[in-house]
Amino acid sequence: MEIMGLKSSCKNCPYKTLVFDALDNEELDFIDNSRKEILYKRGEVIAEEGNLIKEFLYLKTGLLKVYRKGRGNKNQIIRIAGASDFVSLLSMFSNEKYKYSLSALEDTVVCVVDAEKIKNLVKTNGEFALDVIGRMSYTYDEIIDSTYRIRQKQLRGRIAHILLYFSKTVYKKKRFELPLSRREIAELINMTTENVIRILSEFRKDKIIQIEKKTIIIIDKGRLEKINKTG
Amino acid sequence: MEIMGLKSSCKNCPYKTLVFDALDNEELDFIDNSRKEILYKRGEVIAEEGNLIKEFLYLKTGLLKVYRKGRGNKNQIIRIAGASDFVSLLSMFSNEKYKYSLSALEDTVVCVVDAEKIKNLVKTNGEFALDVIGRMSYTYDEIIDSTYRIRQKQLRGRIAHILLYFSKTVYKKKRFELPLSRREIAELINMTTENVIRILSEFRKDKIIQIEKKTIIIIDKGRLEKINKTG
DNA sequence: TATTAGATATGATAATTATCATAACATTGA
DNA sequence: TCAATGTTATGATAATTATCATATCTAATA
Structure with a gap:
């Protein structure tokens, strides 16, 4: 300060x-x-x-x-x-x-x-x-x-929601630095840190996003939006 | 109207x-x-x-x-x-x-x-x-x-919470008419109607509350408060 | 009064989520 | 530089919760 x-x-x-x-x-x-x-x-x-x-x-x-x-x-x-x-x-x-x-x-x-x-x-x-x-x-x-x-979404939907929130509302970019740790994401969308990590990895394996340390790149926005809607 | x-x-x-x-x-x-x-x-x-x-x-x-x-x-x-x-x-x-x-x-x-x-x-x-x-x-x-x-509570804790809310905040009585249906309770505390019914029955069987149609009587307030805190 | 729709009730099962354990990696401060 | 601490990561398992099925009861209405 x-x-x-x-x-x-x-x-x-x-x-x-x-x-x-x-x-x-x-x-x-x-x-x-x-x-x-x-x-x-x-x-x-x-x-x-x-x-x-x-x-x-x-x-x-x-x-x-x-x-x-x-x-x-x-x-x-x-x-x-x-x-x-x-x-x-x-x-x-x-x-x-x-x-x-x-x-x-x-x-x-x-x-x-x-x-x-x-x-x-x-x-x-x-x-x-x-x-x-x-x-x-x-x-x-x-x-x-x-x-x-x-509150109405399942875990995958919540992660999709928050990724889209940062991408569309906060940074207006497909590539951005995640300003929150996995733990903080968990605190924001009400789940455990382990599950945040797990689902981010899952999205990476499914080629929906790319992860480089703190950087997130949204590859398949369409799929992410679908998960956000239905997941 | x-x-x-x-x-x-x-x-x-x-x-x-x-x-x-x-x-x-x-x-x-x-x-x-x-x-x-x-x-x-x-x-x-x-x-x-x-x-x-x-x-x-x-x-x-x-x-x-x-x-x-x-x-x-x-x-x-x-x-x-x-x-x-x-x-x-x-x-x-x-x-x-x-x-x-x-x-x-x-x-x-x-x-x-x-x-x-x-x-x-x-x-x-x-x-x-x-x-x-x-x-x-x-x-x-x-x-x-x-x-x-x-959001941080499990289902039993949520039900306890809402029963105490009606008893202490709304009606200021141990005996009151539930103004909400089971379905509406579910909509208020984010769970399924079935589970609202199930847990109310459970509380009844455990002699924590008494149920007469729409009337609820809180018998064991202490236990309800404990469930609210820890459940 | 008979009918129908909705509410309450309960059980069985499936799906979802949390917890616990362990490990690699990164970061910070002594 | 090396502990020490926290973060990311993944798997196995347990706990929690939702879903589906079915039945009874109640209330509204034709």
């Missing part, structure tokens, strides 16, 4: 999202002047379940996992967040403490703003409030959608 | 929640004067996945299920909502259409208000906005919590 010197401002941030459009320059300055940027390296914990939420976190670049403690020292990964994500949004309006932990999957830059400032803006700027609430709701709905989809 | 004559008003509604405290009398009247109350009988559909959200729904009394279409004609029940619940809150700020269906599990009275009016109040009343967003976030977090808890 490393606090970065600020060269940029919110006003002309290329990772700014639509949600900030509701804020005028004065309001953006209000955020900007207490803003910090922090760089986290792969594996570093950004926020921890149970800790007080003092700050609003915006994921400028990188990738992180949102997870919670499950039974018997097993974590459960709730979602993966990428650039421009309001990663601390879940539970900051309903809870004093983080309900989920955050940790970096790749080198990640997070913008940090005093949480009270954001709450203030929600209170005083109705347009911004609607945008924030919309974004929050959308994120939650996505979690529910993927959780309930995965 | 039956539209009821209005004898009550929001101002002195006994089912009003804290969230409405942020509204003054004028704002409550603003809601009240287009408000309808509708009575739904067990089994009736209140809102359907995919339909346009035109109205904000407040569950005054009764019980309903929130569910979505899963694979192969199987529904997936996301949550159960009781009195004073903002049942249409999920997805009304992120979506034009209902992402989830609602149907009555008991005779249920729903207050119906134009959705635009509520959005307007969120926009103009910052305190109300914070309350609504807090309530929404809380509801979503509850869904995630129970979904991820259930």
